[in-house]
Amino acid sequence: MSRRVFRILIILSVISIIGIITVQIVWVRKAYALRERQFRQTAFIALQDVADQVGLLNGITQSCTAVTQLSPDYFIVNTDSPVDPGILEHYIQNSLRNHNLITDFEYGIYNCESDRMIYGAFVSLNANPQTVQASRNLPKFSRSPYYFGIHFPSQSSFIAGHLDGWIASSAAVLLVVLFFGYTLVVVLRQRKLTEVQRDFINNITHELQTPVATLRIAADVLQSDAILDQPERHRQYVRVVQEESLRLQKQVSSVLQLARSEQMQFTINPTEINLHQLLAEAAEVFRPHVSLELWAENAMILGDRYHLENVINNLIDNALKYNTATPHIVLETRNDGDRLVWSVQDNGIGIAPEHQPYIFNQFYRVPTGNVHNVKGFGLGLYYVCKVVKAHRWQISLQSIPGSGSIFTVKVRTTKPTAFVSKLSTVR
Structure with missing residues (x-):
């Protein structure tokens, strides 16, 4: 399968996934809106029945518009006469049950003499036995002298429960x-x-x-x-x-x-190493292309000498191979708190930003078409990264195409007692 066909299939697959999720979200939202509308209509009918029962009790004929919705979960019911709280609560519970609105509610009765909502209570129809708690202050409604307000705090969960x-x-x-x-x-x-x-x-x-x-x-x-x-x-x-x-x-x-x-396990044998001595030996091998700038006052670290030598040699060897001018490599050290920072800087061809995240991957080589000017298998930097991670150090890269690269390794100079034993078996 060609790359073009594969990319088209990937794009179509992603579009299909997005389309399926979008359609499903739209349908769920529509179903929720429909259930919400059904809840509102059923609540209107149930509360209208309550108003009719209160009117029948007081000998008053209620209008067909006794119920007003102030918010999606808050309703006002006009009674046109005072009502006993105990009787009102009984009427509300029976009417909600008859219309299959088995959900919690809180209500309050407006007192026109004190101009405030009184006797507020929270009622749970799902609890067994029924629980009644003090209610919060419900908002007032200025268009009627006798009314009660009812709030459904569990409306969302009630609607969601019917969307199983x-x-x-x-x-x-x-x-x-x-x-x-x-x-x-x-x-x-x-x-x-x-x-x-x-x-x-x-x-x-x-x-x-x-x-x-x-x-x-x-x-x-x-x-x-x-x-x-x-x-x-x-x-x-x-x-x-x-x-x-x-x-x-x-x-x-x-x-x-x-x-x-x-x-198998990638084992290392940590010993106390003078990094300056190791860098000086490497510079001697690769002279005259390597120079030293050893500014660190404390260059003693714990590490595997064999693998560390290979890391230094690999970095220098890469700097020499990927260079079209006269190679100039700088080995630098400095102290940064309890860390020793050492780097390998070159004036080579550099690495483009899009390839930098992958250079430590196994077998990865910066694409150069079918030209094989530089020999290798793409294992050198992978090995470097593996050794650095085995020592629990940190390695980073700074590179500008055409201006060279800087590989920086941060090493702890402190030597905890347990550090040596842990390093010896780390992968």
């Missing part, structure tokens, strides 16, 4: 969408891993072909009888065989070492 089917279907759809989204993420991750592995195989094939072809040519030459009469040329081809054999062995060893480190 919608909620269950929405949960099922959401679960399917989540599984589909997770599958999509796994497919994308697997495709990316496949591309990385394919690039690695292509790269390692290219890297191994060169020494193998050279060894084959040298072997053919050494098998000829004429080479025995040319000692100098014989020694030259023997040297080529030795060099290419070592190169091939190094390449195979790096891959095998990585495979073993992935399957």
Whole structure:
């Protein structure tokens, strides 16, 4: 499948997921609005019945508009005459039950003499036995001298309780969408891993072909009888065989070492190390391209000397390889509180911002098309990152394309007693 087709499928899949979620949300909102409208209509009818019963009790004929809604969950019922609180509460409970509005409510009766709501109470129809608590102050209504107000604090939960089917279907759809989204993420991750592995195989094939072809040519030459009469040329081809054999062995060893480190524990043996001494030895090996700026007063750290040497050499080696000008590498140290900060700065080609988050990934190499100017398998910085994490240090990168890169490592200079034992078994 081509990348273009794959991208189109991904875009269509994402659009489908968004569409399904949007449609489901719209339908749930419409269902909730419908239930809310039904609740309001049923409450109107139930409270109108209460007003009629109060009017019948007082010998008054109520109008058909005795109920007024002030808010989605607050209603005013005009009684046109005083009403006994106990009788009113009885009428309200019976009417709500008859209309299947089994939900909590609070009510208050307006007293025109004191101009305030009196006898407020909270009633729970769901409780067994019934519970009655003091109510908050309900807002007044100035259009009638005799009325009571009723508030439904649990209206939202009551409506939601009647949307069980919608909620269950929405949960099922959401679960399917989540599984589909997770599958999509796994497919994308697997495709990316496949591309990385394919690039690695292509790269390692290219890297191994060169020494193998050279060894084959040298072997053919050494098998000829004429080479025995040319000692100098014989020694030259023997040297080529030795060099290419070592190169091939190094390449195979790096891959095998990585495979073993992935399957087994990545063990380190921490000892007390003078980082300045280690950097000075590395600068001596790579001179004259490496200079030192050792400003740290305390350069003693705990770490695995072997792996730390490999980290320094890998960073310097990368700085030399990815450089189109005369290489100039600076090894710098400084103290930052209880940390020792050391860095490797170069004047190489740099790394573009879009590639920087991935440079420590396994097998990752900055894309350069089909050009293989720089040899490698994309394992050097992955190894560096793995060693740094095993020591519980921190590594960061600052790079500008065309201006070089700075790899910075922060190391603790303090040496807790338990630190050494923990480092020895860390992955």
